[in-house]
Amino acid sequence: MSGWLVSKFGSRSIAIGASFLYAFTLPLLGIAKTTGQLMICLFIFGMGGNALNISINTQAVGTETIYGRSIMASYHGVWSLAGFSGAAIGTLLIKVGLIPSEHFFIISGIAVLIIAVGYRYLLVEDTNKNEKQPLFAKPDRSLIYLGLIAFCCMICEGAMFDWSGVYFQKVIQPEKSLVIMGYTAFMSTMATGRFVGDWVATRVGKKTTLQLSGVLTAIGLLIAVIFPYFMTAVFGFLMVGAGVSSVVPLVYSTAGKSKILSPGVAIAAVSTIGYLGFLFGPPFIGFIAQISNLRISLGLVAVLGSVIALIATRNKF
DSSP: HHHHHHHHOHHHHHHHHHHHHHHHHHHHHHHHHHHHHHHHHHHHHHHHHHHHHHHHHHHHHHHHHHHTTTOOHHHHHHHHHHHHHHHHHHHHHHHHHHHHHHHHHHHHHHHHHHHHGGGGSSSOOOTTTTTTTOSSSOOOHHHHHHHHHHHHHHHHHHHHHHHHHIIIIIIIIOGOOOGTTTHHHHHHHHHHHHHHHHHHHHHHOOHHHHHHHHHHHHHHHHHHHHHHHHHHHHHHHHHHHHHHHTTTHHHHHTTTTOOSSOOOHHHHHHHHHHHHHHHHHHHHHHHHHHHHHHHHHHHHHHHHHHHHHHHHHSSSS
């Protein structure tokens, strides 16, 4: 629905509305009393988050048009910094003894202040705006390929988010305090890679950048599973972070310049395919790990990294 809403009402209006919905729904997660209430709140929270995702990425496409160069990866780099900030704030508030509902109210208040300051800088008009877009648009072949690249990338990202700590705990088996090092290594290079991704894409092109990203992701995962030792696994996860860092931003940027669909609908179509990777990837990895082992399942994920490079090689971007 998000792509249609952005095409109908403009990304600025949807971004502002979705931001408030996102912020105001967060405290409800902390005060929900039953499983049913929590499910409803999470459903609304997820819808607000996705509408914000599509509308803000549409804004980013418009900003790229103004700048005349790639800046999408830097936008996603700031998102990664927000992830680090959220984790740090959460750790601090847990240490001072705040319960989740109090924590969420504080974050909600901060978010409202950011919206109040930032909304005036949003672009009023979207590029390639088309209000006659269908609610559910069938993507053309180029968008399907972009969606498949996002799908493969998000499975790799999901593997790192959900399984890197488990891999270090069960396979690498370092000291307890070092179990998080794999995830930390991945996140650090993913954030850094996004801030240099635009520079790389501008100089060598999006196609070459996607090819390099797929190769780095595949090699990094293979190093981590073939050599299951602390230093090699950390190094491998560093490569994976660098590999996946620019894939989704470049895919969104390319989709937003579609000549067939408006930016919001095109980005929504690609992200719908891509987010299936987040949805199905982690449980699939767990299933394979259960019938074999975690090294084999992550090795299969490495194959998807090579698929990113393969699709990028066979298509024009």
